Amino acid sequence: MKRLFAWFVDNPVAANLIMIVIVAGGLATVTSIKREVFPEFSMDRVSITVPYLGASPEEVEQAVCLRVEEAIDGIDGIKQVTSLANEGVAQITAELFPEADSQRVLDDIKSRVDAIDTFPEEVEKPVIGEITNRRQVINVAISGRTDERSLRAVGEQVRDEIAALPGITIVELVGVRPYEISIEVAEERLRQYGLTFDAVAQAVRRSSIDLPGGSLRTREGEILLRTEGQAYTARDFEKLPLIALPDGSRLHLGDVARVVDGFAETDQAAL
Known part of the structure; x- marks a missing residue:
């Protein structure tokens, strides 16, 4: 370290040139650097949601949870699998090892779950996705003395208008029934x-x-x-x-x- 400082002292012109190159490179790339107020990052978890409308938690466990667990068992990169059977829906979460390739594991899980052909006919298409941590910047609440359908239509319009603003990456409509x-x-x-x-x-x-x-x-x-x-x-x-x-x-x-x-x-x- 002392030799490095001594070299800079003995060669002031070279030191200034190196400093100018570093500053110029930083100024050239500052506009292309991705900036986020609340950065999104992976939680090393994959969520599998399977709707089974009208079924009791026991039926959901036997007909959905167990079959999904058996299907994804043995996939490389999965650390632990937990299931939650509620009335009308099954929620399965696969926890991944930190060093695992989350995209590859997600693709493997989708292939295994889509290949299950023993689900009851009433089971709807599974929804599979990686769990990420996102934080909203603002919440916009809409209320009014009108029916639920009209209120939701206004909410969808506001959502679309906000999503069209520059710098907005995602807008979600919550608190409404499907x-x-x-x-x-x-x-x-x-x-x-x-x-x-x-x-x-x-x-x-x-x-x-x-x-x-x-x-x-x-x-x-x-x-x-x-x-x-x-x-x-x-x-x-x-x-x-x-x-x-x-x-x-x-x-x-x-x-x-x-x-x-x-x-x-x-x-x-x-x-």
Whole structure:
């Protein structure tokens, strides 16, 4: 260290040149350096959320948690797996070793979970992602004397406008219930037409879907065909056909059920 200081004293011109190069390099890169008020960093954990609506915690544990744990067991990089079975949803968390490649482990977990074919039919698509630590800069609360749908629409508009501002990386809408279309089937109407609840459910699955129809070659080129039958609103679901009646007419879902375009029943906490 003393030799280094002595060299700088004996060579002041070289020392000044080195200082100028360092300062110039810093000024050239200062504009491209990523700056964050609250930097985001990985928690070395992967979260797996599997909705199983209507199932009890015991059913969720047996049908989802155990099968996911068995599927991801043995993946290199996983330190510990913990599961939480709640009513209607399973939450599995995989803790990783600090030196593990989180992206590679995440891809392996997705491949293993997507390959599970023994889930009950009522189980929805798993949501898999890496847990990161993020802190918000501000909270914006919206309130008003209006219905829930209108209030959520205003919240979504505010979210989109804030996200469009320069320097904003992510904006989340919290404290709102997800949209849900519920079908309340009248039992006496089912008996009147000789239907069962399973038959109605199968008819809805069969009719409310978009399907590719192949392609058609013409002189101008190739035309892709697609049938669009996915229902999105209560009115769309009410028009879904169930069966053909003896007089040639069709029985629609709205004839035997009440379709409500509303929100899911969830536990919401006031902020």
